[in-house]
Structures are given as C-alpha cells and as structure tokens.
Amino acid sequence: MRSDLRSNAADSQTADQPMKEKSAAAESCNYAISTRNLTFQYPGADPVLASVSLNIHKGQRVGIIGHNGCGKTTLFMLLCGVLTPTSGEISLLNKPVEPGQFRPDVGMLFQDPDDQLFSPSVREDIGFGPQNMGCTAEDVANQVDRALKMTGMEPLAERAPHHLSGGEKQMVAIAGILAMQPQVVLYDEPTASLDLRTRRRLISFMQKSHETLLISSHDLEFVLEVCDRILLIDNGQIIADGDPLDIMGDQALMEAHGLEKPHSLIPHVSPHHRRLFENRTSAERPLAAEPTNVPPEKCAVNDAVHRTT
Amino acid sequence: MHISEGFLPAQVCIAGYGNTGLLTWYSLRQINRQGNPNAKIPKASLLTAAFFVASSISIPIPPTSVHLLLNGLLGVVLGYFAVPAILIGLLFQAMFFGHGGLTTLGVNASMLGFPALLAYHIFQLRFVLEPKEQAFSQSNGSIWRIGAFSFLGGALGLALTALIFFVLMVTLVSAEFDVQTELVAVTYLTLAHLPLAIIEGGFTAMLAVFLQRVKPELLTGR
Amino acid sequence: MASANFETYVEANSSLHSWTPRLKLLSLSLLMFAFAAVKHLPLVLPMLCVVAVLYGLSGLPLSYLLKRLRYPGLFILMVVLLLPFTSGGTVLAQWGPLALRQEGIITAVLVVCRFVSILTLGFVLLGSTPFLTLLRAMRSLGLPTLLADMTLLTYRYLFETADMLSTMQRSMRLRGFGLRRQWFRLEGKTLLQLSGLLGTLLIRSYERSERVYKAMQLRGYGQLKQPQLAAQQPIDSRSLLLTMVTVAAALGFVMAEITFSTIIG
Numbered sequence: 001m002r003s004d005l006r007s008n009a010a011d012s013q014t015a016d017q018p019m020k021e022k023s024a025a026a027e028s029c030n031y032a033i034s035t036r037n038l039t040f041q042y043p044g045a046d047p048v049l050a051s052v053s054l055n056i057h058k059g060q061r062v063g064i065i066g067h068n069g070c071g072k073t074t075l076f077m078l079l080c081g082v083l084t085p086t087s088g089e090i091s092l093l094n095k096p097v098e099p100g101q102f103r104p105d106v107g108m109l110f111q112d113p114d115d116q117l118f119s120p121s122v123r124e125d126i127g128f129g130p131q132n133m134g135c136t137a138e139d140v141a142n143q144v145d146r147a148l149k150m151t152g153m154e155p156l157a158e159r160a161p162h163h164l165s166g167g168e169k170q171m172v173a174i175a176g177i178l179a180m181q182p183q184v185v186l187y188d189e190p191t192a193s194l195d196l197r198t199r200r201r202l203i204s205f206m207q208k209s210h211e212t213l214l215i216s217s218h219d220l221e222f223v224l225e226v227c228d229r230i231l232l233i234d235n236g237q238i239i240a241d242g243d244p245l246d247i248m249g250d251q252a253l254m255e256a257h258g259l260e261k262p263h264s265l266i267p268h269v270s271p272h273h274r275r276l277f278e279n280r281t282s283a284e285r286p287l288a289a290e291p292t293n294v295p296p297e298k299c300a301v302n303d304a305v306h307r308t309t
Numbered sequence: 310m311h312i313s314e315g316f317l318p319a320q321v322c323i324a325g326y327g328n329t330g331l332l333t334w335y336s337l338r339q340i341n342r343q344g345n346p347n348a349k350i351p352k353a354s355l356l357t358a359a360f361f362v363a364s365s366i367s368i369p370i371p372p373t374s375v376h377l378l379l380n381g382l383l384g385v386v387l388g389y390f391a392v393p394a395i396l397i398g399l400l401f402q403a404m405f406f407g408h409g410g411l412t413t414l415g416v417n418a419s420m421l422g423f424p425a426l427l428a429y430h431i432f433q434l435r436f437v438l439e440p441k442e443q444a445f446s447q448s449n450g451s452i453w454r455i456g457a458f459s460f461l462g463g464a465l466g467l468a469l470t471a472l473i474f475f476v477l478m479v480t481l482v483s484a485e486f487d488v489q490t491e492l493v494a495v496t497y498l499t500l501a502h503l504p505l506a507i508i509e510g511g512f513t514a515m516l517a518v519f520l521q522r523v524k525p526e527l528l529t530g531r
Numbered sequence: 532m533a534s535a536n537f538e539t540y541v542e543a544n545s546s547l548h549s550w551t552p553r554l555k556l557l558s559l560s561l562l563m564f565a566f567a568a569v570k571h572l573p574l575v576l577p578m579l580c581v582v583a584v585l586y587g588l589s590g591l592p593l594s595y596l597l598k599r600l601r602y603p604g605l606f607i608l609m610v611v612l613l614l615p616f617t618s619g620g621t622v623l624a625q626w627g628p629l630a631l632r633q634e635g636i637i638t639a640v641l642v643v644c645r646f647v648s649i650l651t652l653g654f655v656l657l658g659s660t661p662f663l664t665l666l667r668a669m670r671s672l673g674l675p676t677l678l679a680d681m682t683l684l685t686y687r688y689l690f691e692t693a694d695m696l697s698t699m700q701r702s703m704r705l706r707g708f709g710l711r712r713q714w715f716r717l718e719g720k721t722l723l724q725l726s727g728l729l730g731t732l733l734i735r736s737y738e739r740s741e742r743v744y745k746a747m748q749l750r751g752y753g754q755l756k757q758p759q760l761a762a763q764q765p766i767d768s769r770s771l772l773l774t775m776v777t778v779a780a781a782l783g784f785v786m787a788e789i790t791f792s793t794i795i796g
Contacts, residue, residue: 082745102751114691115739116746118351120663120683132751162690176750313603314653315645316610319568337675346677347753348744354684355740358692359732361685366696368725369709369718386733397682401689404539404657407603411560411653412567478610508722515726516733524734 031094032058032184032212033079038088040074040236048074049236051088056212056229058183063227063244064216067258071236072216076186079214080108093183104133107177111189113169117161122153122172125161129180147179151205167198174205187215191222220248220262232257310378310474311402311409311417317481325416329396332422336392343389353390361398370508380421381466382513384429385459386520388529391425392418416477424469428462429529432517436531449525456514463513464506471502537689539657545590547659551770552668558777559656565781566648571791572637574784575644581780582648591658599654600647607646614639662686688739696732703728 033056041047049071056062064072077083079090081099090097092106110116119125123144130143148154151171161169170193177185191199199222206213206226217223223230223244230247232240234257240247248254251261266272317325340346360383367374383391396418402408409417435454436444443451450458475498479491520527547555566578586596615635624631657665663683670679703709708724744752 080749082749100748102748102754104751108749110742110746112742114688115742118684118687118743118747120687128747128752129750132754134755161687180750313606313646314563314649315567315607315642315647317567318570319564322564322567333675333678337677340677350677350680351684351740351744351747352737354681355688355692355736355743356733357681357685358688359736361689362692362696363729363732366725366729369721393678393681396678397685400682401537401686403653405537407599407650410649412563412649512722512726515723516730519726519730520733523730524737527733527737 030057031055032092033214034091036089038078038090039086040078040083041086047236049078052236052238054231054238056214058212059210060229061206061213061227062215062229062231063223064214064231064233065220065223065259066233070233072233073188076108076188076216079186080106104129104180105182106184106186107180107182108186109173109177109188109190111192113166113173113193116173116176117169120160122159122161123157125172126176126179129176133180143179147175150178151175166193167195170194170198182211184212184214187213189217190215191217191219221264224248224262224264234258310470311399312413312474312477314410314412317413317416317477321481322412322416325413325419329415329418329422332419333392333396336389339389349390353387353394356387357394357397360394361401368512375505377509377512378467378470380425380470381428381463381509382516384425384427384466385432385462385513385517385529386527388429389426391429392422395421395425420470420473424466427469428466431462431465432458432529434458449521449528449530452518452521455521455528456518459517460510460514464510467509468502468506472499475499540661541591541595541658543590545588545659546769546773547589547655549769550773551764551766552660552664553671554766554770554774555656555660556665556668558774559652561781562777563649563652565784566645566652568785568788569645570641570788571795572640574787575641578648578784579644582651585655586651589655589659591655595658596651596654600650603650607643611639611643692736695735699728699731
C-alpha cells in the first residue's frame, strides 16, 4: 500500500517538470536500474564510486567485471539501499531508492550462501521473504512451492541448511529471492562456491530467466555465457560499457584494468596448453594415450561457441 | 561449573527458574530500552554460537587443562544480551552434551547470569572519572582502563559464580552437614578457585585488549 | 567439536512421537520436577519404573541413552564417591580415618537415581521432538520472541561456527602450536595465542552477523509488527490420555513425597 502512495508522488512530480525533463523521465520508465552521478565515499577517504551514471533496460543481463576493490560490491550495496550514497540519484524500476526501505521487487544474492540462509529449514528460509511481505499463509506456501520447483530444490524442502552442499545452498538462496518475485536480481559472485555441475546448472537457469540481471563476477567465462552487456569498472568509474565480446576481447583494455582476456577468447593458433609428457621423445611417451600426429590448429570448439552472436 | 540434574531439590530448581525469569525479564526490558533490538539480535546470536563453541577450547593450566567459564567476557561483549546468551548456551550444553541440566537450567542461568551482568557494569565503570580529553579522543576508553576493568569483570565473574556454586552444592545436596562444616567447606573451595579467577580475569583482559585493537565495536560502549 | 552432532531428535513411530508437542513439553517437565522432589528411598524404584515405561513407549534405541549418559555420568561419579564418606552421622564401617556413613550412601543413591531418571526423561522429550517443533511449542506457551529468534539463529549457525573454530585450530597445530608445551609451567605465550584464537572467532562471527543482518533486512526482516505463529494443531485423544496419565503420575509422586515427609520427617 505504501508503494502506491510513493508512485503517486512521483507522478505528481513529473507533472511539474518542464517538457525537456519530462521526455527524459518518460524514457527512464523503461529502465530497470538507473543511476545519475552516483558517488560514494567514506569520510576522509577517496571515493569508492565516482559519479557513476548508468541505465539498464528491463530484461537485460548485465555483467559487471573489475578487479577486487574496484567498487562492484559497493555499487550493489547502494542499489539495494543498504548503503546511503554520498551524492547522486538511484532509481530502480522507476522509483527512487530509499536507504533502508524494503523492496521485494529487487533481490540480491550474496557471495557466501551461508550469509543468507538463516532459517532452520529450507522451506522456512524460502518463505521468509513472502512472509515479511505480508502474504497469507496459503500464498506463502504457494510461493515457496513455486520457487522450489523453479530451482529444482523440491527434494530438499524439509532439510536443514547446514546439511546442504555449497551448490545446493546457493540454489536455495536463489529460491528464497525468487519467492519474492523480483523484477531485478543482483548476483554478487554467484559461482564463487559452486562446483562445475552446479555452475553449469546456474548458467542454464540464468539463460532462461526473464528478470533483469546484474551479475558481478570474476568468472569471466560465466559472464561470457550469460550476459548480453558488460560494464568494466575500475577505480569507481565505468571504463567500458557494451558488448561482452568486444570488451573482453580487447586484451590491452582488460590488462590495463587488472583483468585478463578470457581463455576461450584466445585463438588456439599455437598450442599453449601444457602436456604431461612434454619433453619426452615419442618413444618414451605411453602408447595410445593421445594421438601424436594431430597438427596444431585453431581449437574448433572455441570457434563454434563464439560464432553465435 | 554447572549443576547437573538430580542434585538440587525441586523447590530450589523452581526458585531458580523464578529467579532467572526475573533476570530475563529485566534484561529484555533493558535491551528494548537501549533501542533497536532487531538489529542486535543477529550479532548477539552469532556471538552466542561463538561462545558456545569456544567453551570447548581448553586452556592448559598446569598440571591439567581447564575450560574457561567466560561469563565475564560475555558481559563485557554482549551487555544485557549476555542473559539470553547464557540461557541459550546452557540449553544447548544440556541438550547436546548432557552438561548441566534442564531442571537445573534456571539455577545455572542465574548462577552465571548475575555475575555476567555484574561484569558488564564493572566494565562500564571504566568511563567513570575519565579525564575529559580522553573521553573525547577515545570513544571506548583507554586501553589501560579497558584491560583493567575487563580483568576485574572476568575475575569477579568467576569468583562469584564459584561462590554461588559451592554454597548451593554444599548446603543443598545433603541435609546432613552442619553449618560449621558447610562454612569451612565453602570457604576453602572458593579460595582454592582464586588462582583460576585471576587466570580468567587475565584471559578476559587479553581478549578485551585484542578486540579493542582489531574490532572495537565488539566491546560494549558508553 | 566440529565432529559433534548437534542433533538430538531420533525419528521413530511411537505414541510419544505423535504426542501434541506443547502438552508433551508441559507434562514431561512437570514429571521431571516431581522427580527432583523425591527425597525418600521407597519412591526410587517406582520412579525408575515410570522412566523405563516411558522410554520403552518412546521407541528410542537404548544405545541413544547410554551414549548420552556416559559424559554427564562421569561428573556424577565424583560427587557420588564423596558423599558416603563425608555426609551423615551413622557409621556403617570404618577403615582408619575413612568411615562409611549410612546417610551418605542414601543421599548418593538418591542423587544418582534422580539424575538418571530426570536425564532419561529429558532425552525422551528431546529424542521424540524435533528441535524446531519444541521451539514452536515453547513460543506458543509464551516464550518471548526475542529469545525464540535468538535461539533459532544461534542453532542455525552452530555448525558453521564449530567448523570455523576447528579449521583455525587445525591451522594453528599445523604451524606447531602446542608442541613445545611444558606441563609444569604456565605459558603466557600460549594464553596469548589462545586469546587470539577466541578473539578471531568472535570477530569473524560478528562480521558474519553483519552480513546475515543485511540479508535479513533485504528480505524484509522487521517489517512485520506481530510475528506470525503457526496454526495450532487439534489435540487427539491419545495425546490427551498420555497427558493425563503423566500429570497424574507427577502429582502422585509429589503427594507421596509430602506424605513421607510428614510421617517420617
């Protein structure tokens, strides 16, 4: 009910603005996330984020890459309203972000799933959000079942969180966010504690999702597979904004900002993988282990994956 | 230093629960008065888990090794939250290890809880008679005051708990001792624990100084 | 402690398992206090019989009880060995300065039997009720929300905290902590290092709690003014029967105790 009052206030505000700003405001209605000159700094220190302005459309899957300490996590905390900006504006789904306000339409997944599974059972944890949204017990149960189904976590519904593996915990945490039916989801290092199978499952899960996603990750290959837009951040500023292949393919750019070109984008012209029996003669190499008459050539798999744009 | 099931008569157990009920009511009231209890619950809970787990750390005191009581430190770090923390810690110790008891939970909680709150207030005394410049520049008190008052809190915490424990055990377990023997027994047993009280105080001080240097927010402030 | 199992519930299909939790909690607690009131020898055997019957009804394996009696039993042993030699005036046998006293023996027997009975009842309760259910029952009986919330959160993070500690202890040991310990001297350095261990454990727990609080806030913690309590289940006839029998037994023991006290003194 309170959110209705707020959108009314926003509408009355736009009615007073001059025509030029009105068209800009009308345009921003399409943005899921929008910031203008966002700055954050601790008193007496250098700014962690310096006048960052970005606009993310609904349904986009944006990856945020940058070295440690570049300001990614701070940006997420500001977008969620956990931190208060020093200056600048943030609006999510056309409503300004108020620090401390509960916004179930935006979900955030932390790096360590143990930090966000704080209920004694999986079912209760997933229901935590819907309960706090004021849903009836029946609604809560429905939301929980829906989220369990979407993440494939139904068999684990009655388990205690500490009995789950890292990957299962992460999927349960995701279910807990999805139960609130958010339109925007922020993922902070989602693959950090995942094994390869669960990581693969997460990739296909994200590729099928309809929400607006903002993913901060060091796992560049993951970002390549999931995101359709990239923001490269360094020193609290957006260095590059655009196509993943263009930005991550630019080796000089990546290395200048503490990153490197993802391995899958490096053409396999000359073999640079280390082999187990590298310096032995062909007589010493074990038989039938690997074919020795394959000419070094471009890695066919890599080309096939990235030919689809 | 927990009293197990079956040692104390039912009236004492019930009185213990009554006592602890009052103590808990008072602590919860103070917690709500100090404001923003919701924000402090996660902190208090995780620290309770840490203290519970820490009770398994054994300190080598020759010729053997002991488990520290840490109720003084609980008061120094958690303030009024020490009482719920002690309740929960005792419940889990009784449930998972059979240490202490469920009928004696009330008595044990009061035995540990009152000294913990006392330690908290002793620790808060470090702000009394503080020179104005120091109060201005060091929001948590000077490191000497922190060390000294936490030592006092830790030592008295253990001493008082030991005293209550021995009084209860000696007077209530058997109806056959005469007052004279009881007095002598209690005095000797408590005095024998003085070295332990000093060690507990010292450990509490070491920890308080460590926390002040690394994460001062953990210590209870003004 | 990381290998310790923080579980007390054992799944089984007994009548005690399906006893309405809040009634079970109240009745068994009453019985436990009634046992604590037993001060006369004739009541000991009936007490042990009642306990045996309840334990049999619970369907819990005997090994469960024996395993859990071992550690606290050690503590009891110490007191039990002292009492017969120190308490009471009637001497049964004497070996020099050591005198075996009748009252001491009686008290020791009473203490041990009360201890075993109450502890067993406690494990009947814990073994047949999942911890969460128990907590919900306590909430419905008036446990303050702050205590309930804290208990749940503490319980939730026990394992991770225990893991944290054991990892840190392992790393200390691998770097030689405790190797050059002298059994006769109190090493200040050891105490300092242990204080660092505990301090780090506290700090890491505190920092985790800040993250947990943020995660809770982001999912609406504190929005609801009144915490929602689950709907109460209807009480079935078997639960009612069990409750009445248990309460009657408890009252019986108390009255018998009072009778004995007035007659014998």
